[in-house]
Amino acid sequence: MNGKTKWMAIRSTAALPLALLACGTTLAAPRPVADMVLLHGTVIPMTAPDAKASALAVKDGKILAVGSDAEVEKLKGKATQVVDLAGRTLLPGFIDAHGHITMLAQQADLAALSPPPVGGVSSIAGLQETLRAYIMVHPQGWIIGSGYDDAELAEKRHPTRQELDAVLADRPILIMHASGHLAAANTKALELAGLLHPDKDPPGGVIRREADGKTASGVIEEGALFKLYGLMPQPTLDHQLEQLTKAQHVYASYGLTTAQDGATMHAAWDLLQAAARRKALFLDVHALPLLNQPWEGFDAIPFNAPYVDHLRAAGVKIIADGSPQGRTAWLSHPYHVPPEGKGADYAGYPQLKEEVLRAMLAKADEHGWQAYIHVNGDAAIQQLIDAVRVVGQQSGRPMQRTIAIHSQTATLDELKAMKTLDIEPTFFASHTYYWGDWHREVTLGPSRADRISPQRDAFDVGLKPSIHNDSPIVPPDMIRLIWSAATRRTRSNDILGPEQRVTPYEALMEVTRNAAYEIHEEAAKGTLEPGKVADLVILDSNPLTVPPEDLLKVKVMGTIKDGHYIFGPP
């Protein structure tokens, strides 16, 4: 079966029941009775920039009507739950265009090493102190931390293995960099993984060395990390399910009703399936099993099936390069300032050889799996564009709706090529805040930094961009994400590339209808229309009328999934 047929199949299974009541039409008898009505608000359906209503009715988890208070009040029965929005704003529930909900769940167990505003670690001494405090309450086994950021440490570098040995030498320590693409290990961890005196780097990865050129320094990049992941102890299933529930509550508190698990490995897929079977998912979770690390039974995953107990496999994830803030993303021109030990010509590196990427895409295409490829550097984006073109030529059937995850340094020419080849970008838009200054001063330099996450250009060439936080890389804070897209403010309050700002309405499109489109769920989600799922978010103010600079002050007051509150007062 080719890709096209499969997608048509899923569209028809997800097809909507006939709209029961369209805005402004006359009621037919018998009049349906709503389970819930939300009245006296500013309802932004996201169907068109000027579309507006004041009320919405829900029945059987679906939207029954969108219209005026008078129209919607007619659908009220004795048992109908009435929500007085009292002037607050109602929008489609936010959709996570890219993130890793099972990783956010795991992170709760790890030593928290993020810099402000997420955490409090801003020096290597502070990092050591945080690890020591963590060890006090975790007296045995591996010590795993996450979120440290060399860009925000006073020393502006990664800790060495000796600095981690100084915390504790007789137990393995592994701390993940804020990008998720690098880590630092102590000597014990390197020994256990057989990486202390490596003869060569593993494919798609780098083991950084000390001055002798032989001994590992402790910093491990990209593909070299899988060896260490394999040694990580797994908590019990019950504990993992508990953490997954907490992670869903975090997502819901930010107005998200659909989450992504955007690089699902075997253990995470098993966990998600167990959670679904136990009815423990209350957000829709669309998983992207990781094609870089396939497992036995991978091909039998029911891709393209509708949600069952809130879980579906939406497509496959392929990682093609690294992280710009970690300076492993593959650029066409050298980094502004190379990382320690690298020459002035260093431009990052690909994770996959051209023919390997092409083979992965061809396999996905043959099976009808939608392909989601992590590409940050413009060289990696070009590699993807070329591969998508060749796969289409070879099969005689262009690939459809390929997703370029992050696309942070996409050039204008690349965006135009993406439009031609049906490749849609999802941008890591909050980078302008978290690493904007670092990109301007260190990684990319001023002119390339100004163009990072080029959303204005993407809209202008006719693409349907979405935006994401890549949780847990940064918290899944959708309000900060929308504010970042509209203002491009950095930590130092500079504006990074003002010409790439988008309007607040476009920013909302990027977290609702465009995000739904990219994951093939636009028939059911992304706008407020009769027949679509009643996934809703209530905000205390209207993002379309507050000054863009004040978007950061907008608060999520309630989140509703399938017609039921999952965050906020019932």
Ligand SMILES: [Zn+2]
């Ligand atoms: Zn990624």
Ligand SMILES: [Zn+2]
């Ligand atoms: Zn990611």
